[in-house]
Amino acid sequence: MSVQTHQNGSRWEFITQSRVWRSFFRHGWPDNPLDRSLVMTSNIFLHLHPVKVNRRSLHWSYTFGLGVIAVVLFGVLVFTGVLLMFYYVPSVERAYPALRNIEVSVPLGQFTRNMHRWSAHLMVLVAILHLIRVFYTGAYKSPREFNWLVGVGLLLLTLGASFTGYLLPWDQLSYWAITVGTNIAGYAPLIGNAVRGILLGGPEVGQDALIRFYTLHVALIPTLLVLGISIHLWRVRKDGGLAVNDSVTPAGEVPADEHVGGMQKTSEKS
Numbered sequence: 001m002s003v004q005t006h007q008n009g010s011r012w013e014f015i016t017q018s019r020v021w022r023s024f025f026r027h028g029w030p031d032n033p034l035d036r037s038l039v040m041t042s043n044i045f046l047h048l049h050p051v052k053v054n055r056r057s058l059h060w061s062y063t064f065g066l067g068v069i070a071v072v073l074f075g076v077l078v079f080t081g082v083l084l085m086f087y088y089v090p091s092v093e094r095a096y097p098a099l100r101n102i103e104v105s106v107p108l109g110q111f112t113r114n115m116h117r118w119s120a121h122l123m124v125l126v127a128i129l130h131l132i133r134v135f136y137t138g139a140y141k142s143p144r145e146f147n148w149l150v151g152v153g154l155l156l157l158t159l160g161a162s163f164t165g166y167l168l169p170w171d172q173l174s175y176w177a178i179t180v181g182t183n184i185a186g187y188a189p190l191i192g193n194a195v196r197g198i199l200l201g202g203p204e205v206g207q208d209a210l211i212r213f214y215t216l217h218v219a220l221i222p223t224l225l226v227l228g229i230s231i232h233l234w235r236v237r238k239d240g241g242l243a244v245n246d247s248v249t250p251a252g253e254v255p256a257d258e259h260v261g262g263m264q265k266t267s268e269k270s
């Protein structure tokens with residue numbers, strides 16, 4: 001029996017010491033501070049967190065997960081948007097019939113279109129709520145001013161995506177909404193007329209405007225959002241995780257019992 005156990009033990013050791021195993025699992029069982037930090041730093045998803053995480057920042061009511069929900073909604077929008085692109089045609093004659101076709105003839109077409117529309121509305125709402133959360137937790141203060149500005153850029157891009165998407169159905173609602181919207185932009189001092197001209201590609205809302213809005217909606221704005229969201233998440237990580245992580249004792253030390261992850265609890269120290 002003991003020979004059997006010994007054999008099992010050495011077989012297990014043989015597997016866990018093998019190159020294949022070690023290429024997947026680069027650290028031991030996380031029962032010591034070093035391995036616990038390695039769990040965080042060697043995993044691409046956990047690496048988004050700093051090595052030490054404040055317990056309070058993991059509580060859902062600190063962030064309500066709003067930033068993450070915005071990222072997920074963006075993913076849903078890209079996925080459903082690419083599906084819609086298979087059928088949509090950015091032409092003043094064909095745009096509306098194409099969308100009717102998506103709704104009545106394409107399998108799950110109406111569902112896909114509604115997913116895209118509702119996710120877009122929700123993303124605007126969630127980004128605004130996330131801004132409010134960041135403000136009320138004071139997370140815009142140093143050293144996070146830069147990330148606050150990146151966030152403002154992301155909100156403007158999110159609004160831009162909504163606005164440009166509005167014209168694409170080419171129905172009465174979208175035509176007049178964009179006519180009114182671009183007219184309002186035209187009244188801005190100094191740059192108003194230029195902005196209106198750039199957006200519409202001509203004096204009125206027509207084919208040139210549709211193709212511009214389409215390109216902005218499916219190519220330029222999503223690319224900028226991917227870039228902006230990547231910088232935003234990278235900055236959260238580099239600013240030391242969420243702002244609640246900044247809590248320090250009067251002596252300037254991080255209170256050990258508030259952290260999980262790489263750091264040992266005071267009570268665990270021998």
Ligand code: HEM
Pocket residue numbers: 063065066067068070071074127128130131134137139140144147148149150151152154155158229232233236241242243244
């Ligand atoms: C497309 C829109 C946005 C996405 C996808 C996004 C995503 C995220 C995520 C995933 C986090 C970390 C987790 C969390 O706080 O929920 C975060 C944190 C943060 N976001 Fe955003 N965000 C967006 C818009 C904004 C806006 C509009 C602002 C403010 C103007 C902003 C400012 C910040 C700041 C300062 C942090 C760090 C918060 C802290 O340290 O507690 N973000 N964002």
